Amino acid sequence: MIEYRGxxxxxxxxxVLSGVDLTVKEGExxxxxxxxGTGKSVLxxxxxxxxxxxxxxxxxxGISIPRAxxxxxxxxxxxxxxxFQNAAxxxxxxxxxxxxxxxxxxxxxxxxxxxxxxxxELLRRVNLDEDVLDRYPAELSxxxxxxxxxxxxxxxxxxxxxxxxxxxxLDPVNAETIDGLIVELAEELGVTSIVVTHDLESAFxxxxxxxxxxxxxxxxxxxxxxxxxxxDPVVQRFMHRRFGTAAAQ
Amino acid sequence: xxxxxxxxxxxxxxxxxxGGLDRVGRGALLAAAIVRILASPRRYTNAALAQAYHMGIxxxxxxxxxxxxxxALASQQTGAQFTGGLPLWVIGxxxxxxxxxxxxxxxxxxxxxGRLGASIAAELGTMKVTEQIDALYSIGxxxxxxxxxxxxxxxxxxxxxxxxxxxxxxxxxxxxxxLVAIEGLTTADFLFGARFYFRPWVLxxxxxxxxxxxxxITFLACFIGLEGRGGAEGVGRTTTAAVVATTVAIMLxxxxxxxxxxxx
Ligand SMILES: Nc1ncnc2c1ncn2[C@@H]1O[C@H](COP(=O)(O)OP(=O)(O)O)[C@@H](O)[C@H]1O
Ligand SMILES: [Mg+2]
Numbered sequence: 125m126i127e128y129r130g131x132x133x134x135x136x137x138x139x140v141l142s143g144v145d146l147t148v149k150e151g152e153x154x155x156x157x158x159x160x161g162t163g164k165s166v167l168x169x170x171x172x173x174x175x176x177x178x179x180x181x182x183x184x185x186g187i188s189i190p191r192a193x194x195x196x197x198x199x200x201x202x203x204x205x206x207x208f209q210n211a212a213x214x215x216x217x218x219x220x221x222x223x224x225x226x227x228x229x230x231x232x233x234x235x236x237x238x239x240x241x242x243x244x245e246l247l248r249r250v251n252l253d254e255d256v257l258d259r260y261p262a263e264l265s266x267x268x269x270x271x272x273x274x275x276x277x278x279x280x281x282x283x284x285x286x287x288x289x290x291x292x293x294l295d296p297v298n299a300e301t302i303d304g305l306i307v308e309l310a311e312e313l314g315v316t317s318i319v320v321t322h323d324l325e326s327a328f329x330x331x332x333x334x335x336x337x338x339x340x341x342x343x344x345x346x347x348x349x350x351x352x353x354x355x356d357p358v359v360q361r362f363m364h365r366r367f368g369t370a371a372a373q
Numbered sequence: 374x375x376x377x378x379x380x381x382x383x384x385x386x387x388x389x390x391x392g393g394l395d396r397v398g399r400g401a402l403l404a405a406a407i408v409r410i411l412a413s414p415r416r417y418t419n420a421a422l423a424q425a426y427h428m429g430i431x432x433x434x435x436x437x438x439x440x441x442x443x444x445a446l447a448s449q450q451t452g453a454q455f456t457g458g459l460p461l462w463v464i465g466x467x468x469x470x471x472x473x474x475x476x477x478x479x480x481x482x483x484x485x486x487g488r489l490g491a492s493i494a495a496e497l498g499t500m501k502v503t504e505q506i507d508a509l510y511s512i513g514x515x516x517x518x519x520x521x522x523x524x525x526x527x528x529x530x531x532x533x534x535x536x537x538x539x540x541x542x543x544x545x546x547x548x549x550x551x552l553v554a555i556e557g558l559t560t561a562d563f564l565f566g567a568r569f570y571f572r573p574w575v576l577x578x579x580x581x582x583x584x585x586x587x588x589x590i591t592f593l594a595c596f597i598g599l600e601g602r603g604g605a606e607g608v609g610r611t612t613t614a615a616v617v618a619t620t621v622a623i624m625l626x627x628x629x630x631x632x633x634x635x636x637x
Binding site for chain 2: 172199204212229
């Protein structure tokens with residue numbers, strides 16, 4: 125379970141989160157929507173301690189992330205996969221090494237040859253060929269990098285996965301592969317996840333619940349049906365504008 | 374100055390001071406983290422040796438060039454100023470003293486700041502602003518173990534041999550240039566002068582200085598790199614800041630270490 129309790133975060137004079145309360149239940153997939161720059165990525169980063177709240181608490185598996193010791197934090201992070209919005213692959217390492225680094229724990233590294241089959245399997249799950257293994261991130265397209273980022277996030281067989289715009293910039297076929305993977309991990313392995321997306325169609329497809337973040341607070345949170353039926357004008361405008369543009373394309 | 378101006382300025386100074394102190398605090402925390410990790414060599418030995426090897430290969434040509442120029446200048450300048458009064462063998466002593474205590478370690482350090490310090494700061498700065506450092510944390514890895522310790526240990530291991538090579542090249546170059554440019558100087562004179570000055574402690578001093586410089590350059594480059602922010606332009610600023618800070622630190626250390634030469 126991931127619990128945000130009254131999380132406030134400010135950068136300089138710029139207030140980003142102003143009291144976010146959110147609970148993601150065991151096995152649930154929560155989709156987080158919101159305009160660009162409202163703090164969706166900032167919210168996700170709090171769950172693995174990349175950012176600490178100015179006020180409030182974030183609790184994962186009963187551990188308070190802002191108060192965790194470095195060792196506790198390391199253990200919690202091994203249980204959480206994180207897909208970065210910009211992939212954030214290690215540029216100086218090949219794809220195989222990028223993934224191997226996430227497979228093994230510090231000090232227990234196996235030789236690359238030994239992990240190759242596992243690494244290749246991870247790539248298959250995100251619809252990538254084995255021939256990218258020995259390439260460097262800069263030699264891949266943006267969409268390919270993004271999928272390697274997803275593969276890296278699920279390498280340690282995490283119980284939680286936080287996806288920061290996993291399908292933005294992907295072609296429809298690959299976007300569907302990733303959506304399929306999100307559903308599969310949730311259904312077959314009971315993975316708990318938060319998915320940040322701008323794609324409303326996939327949001328309603330993968331999400332057990334949908335939350336809308338605006339102006340530093342959760343404006344709405346509920347099942348897809350509840351969100352679509354919401355009478356809040358802000359929620360309606362967000363949903364309709366998006367559906368409008370989606371329909372126009 | 375009016376009271377109003379003073380009120381406006383005070384917070385700036387306090388803010389800047391606090392920012393500086395915070396930064397010193399973070400530097401101390403990084404140093405403490407490095408020391409803790411040093412206790413388990415298995416986690417970094419291979420990576421540190423690989424770093425040392427690459428650092429050595431990359432900087433050797435420029436180190437040799439600078440050392441040769443340094444030795445040549447020491448010998449020529451002494452020759453030019455010592456006409457008359459002093460015996461010519463003093464040139465051997467002056468070159469040995471200049472090269473071993475100052476030119477070898479300091480010129481090597483300056484080369485390494487440009488060659489290694491800048492590239493470490495740029496690399497870690499880029500990793501920071503492209504969230505690769507966050508990505509390391511996210512997979513349960515510690516950037517200090519994975520990135521910083523191998524570079525600092527690698528620097529500590531590789532700079533002493535580089536300085537020994539620089540010392541040797543500086544001496545040889547000083548000797549050859551002396552023979553060619555200074556009338557009447559013989560090899561026997563030069564060697565006599567060099568031996569007259571030389572004590573094992575001087576060489577040890579050169580090597581100790583080298584190790585301290587190696588750690589200083591890599592540590593500051595890593596620290597300033599990891600503090601990087603703000604895109605490609607930010608990485609440029611970070612790199613420049615690392616070069617400036619490290620140069621100042623090396624020069625200050627060079628002065629502070631002078632008394633060490635006299636202990637033995
Ligand atoms: N590390 C940081 N330092 C300063 N400002 C930040 C930082 N991270 C995010 N911000 C700011 O917080 C706001 C929200 O960013 P973000 O969470 O990335 O938005 P999004 O909802 O599009 O993911 C933005 O204004 C951004 O500039
Ligand atoms: Mg974002």
